[in-house]
Amino acid sequence: MRLKTLPSEFQKALPILSKIKESGYEAYFVGGSVRDAILERPIHDVDIATSAYPEEIKKIFSRTVDVGIEHGTILVLEEDEEYEITTFRTEEAYVDYRRPSQVHFVRSLKEDLKRRDFTVNAFALNHTSEVIDLFGGLKDLEEKTLRAVGDAKERFNEDALRIMRGLRFMASLGFSIEEKTLAAMIDNTFLLERISVERIFIELDKLLMAPFWQKGLAQLVSSNVYQFLPELKNSKKQLEVMLNDLPFHFHFESSEQAWAYLLISLNTKTIKPFLKQWKTSNDFQKTVENLVTVYQIRLEREISRQDVYRFGKEIIKQVESLREAKGLSFNYDKIVEIDRQLTIHNKREILVNGSQLMALYQLEPGPKLGKLLSEIESQMVAGHLDNTEDAILSFVERRLAGE
Template identity: 35%
Template structure:
């Protein structure tokens, strides 16, 4: 099914190329789709490069979106699919270490390919299925190496985000970083401080959800990149040597990227507040950030040593952690560190109740039965009753709960 989808996407892209060629322009499939097809990887999108100017593209196709006309890009909607069509161009000046200050349209596809980041992203395929590969991208794919188009130091000085992309591609594809690429990363790493944290977060999140998050993190840490971001990260994370820890064997086996993050931050020794701030720095949604930090906090309540996989907690500590962070966090923790046959899973299933709303008595009843006005005392008593029932020290029955509540000082 996936291969059928890829063929459909590829052929639909060639159809758009054909429409441009029939209108008298040069046009090619370019970049990531060419690379991934050569590697036999799933295609995610199709980019097209052409000699046609944006206004010519918009005139030719009935459904278009002027995505970035100043950079020559038009989104074409054809057959229910989306294609980014960009005019052959050169780029000049990168004063913000991210975007070109000036773009000039050109007529030669090879000039367009020369502005791209890595050799395996600088290949194009036309209607004749011939590959235009002026920088040896196919050879580098075969050699399994990440190499820049031209000088790595120059490419990274133009757009600092390429530094993170080099690491992401290397880790995801299992490729070696060429020596000049690693040198360029270390020489230009301070320019990452000019890149928006949202873009950093997007790249790093892709690394963490990819095939080899451990290798990606190792390169990020060893290169010193983590100390040169726009916003300062917790020092524990900057210094953390993941390759020396047992957790490195676990992260890839975790399916959920948020739980991969939780495993990393726990093993690096971050606190709950540091984890929350980290999520904010990388511009994660508040929901994602809270979920990740909750797993970190859950582990801390258990005094769980993620690096050496030592379990030093008793059932009482486990129940307290569940009451503090909830059943969903306990289940997340299990997905990282335990199987469904573990003792802790049995403990989770045996807890009678886990939230105040499951108590057999409500706050207004307490106020009425004890003849006291509502106040913070109600929440305190309910939490106390919840703990007593959850630990099995008290039955979840109205009369029993009232009896204990009446003795509350």
């Protein structure tokens, strides 16, 4: 088949393909971007594969960076854009179920595409917009099926992360997994324990943020993949709660919201230790923890001025969207109104600081000064004190006089 319209991302990169072809080599757009072009989905990364070896690419282009030359990848800098160009290659046995022990550069496109994970990711697109489909990927796209290229067991044994990628593609595309491919995935789930947590997190995070996340998560549960993921062993019932408690049309607004709801469904009390097992950042852990805390607060009472000040309106609005999805009461307008009424949104906004109070009233650093600053902050949050120098100093003088 030939694409009726070549996406602008490919059009911009056509001169790269032309330069390589003019030098006597083959060059194609490959991978997921070709699949997305066929499906008329947004394109993210433009990957180029070529019969030219890395040193040959470096002779064709004047500005290059050796980003992964040992695996055949050269970064080409052209017209303020960056393009990763990878030589056709075959791979030796995988030593850790993730990386090949050795790669061999080849001149054959078919040999290169044979090592791809799924048929819908094994397309190539040439400079005339013709789709090259050597493994039945177009038929699988039409039937909305994920099928491994070649021997499914071999593909997952080579790279166990492909199990998570398959579930993620299922969630992002809404496809089903072909029977033999699914069986091979299930047979190799134990290999996920040998894959880095960081890589698994990326795939699970993308799954949760995908439009068909419930479909991907349901397959993750039914195929027992969850048993080999950090902190999720023996959590089938809780994951099913997560699947059943939100309507099918619900999409998470952020990764933090998705993971917060996962933790809520798991009824996990130790948020940070759980997320540390997933090697997440401190900022991510703090935001997720705040979302879970606000969710618990809302089960007991309405949101207060102090809550909006402490957690911020965006965190609380994400909790309200979860409540709305679950059919619980919600009130976005109230949150916006409270936020608008707040005198300050951060203590750094207070117009008088500790150093000024020390100078004006001969105060020493310590608990007394700390308590005074906390009182100023809490009075402002409560709406009892204006954020002006006169009002603050008058309040301080009254406090000091009352001691």
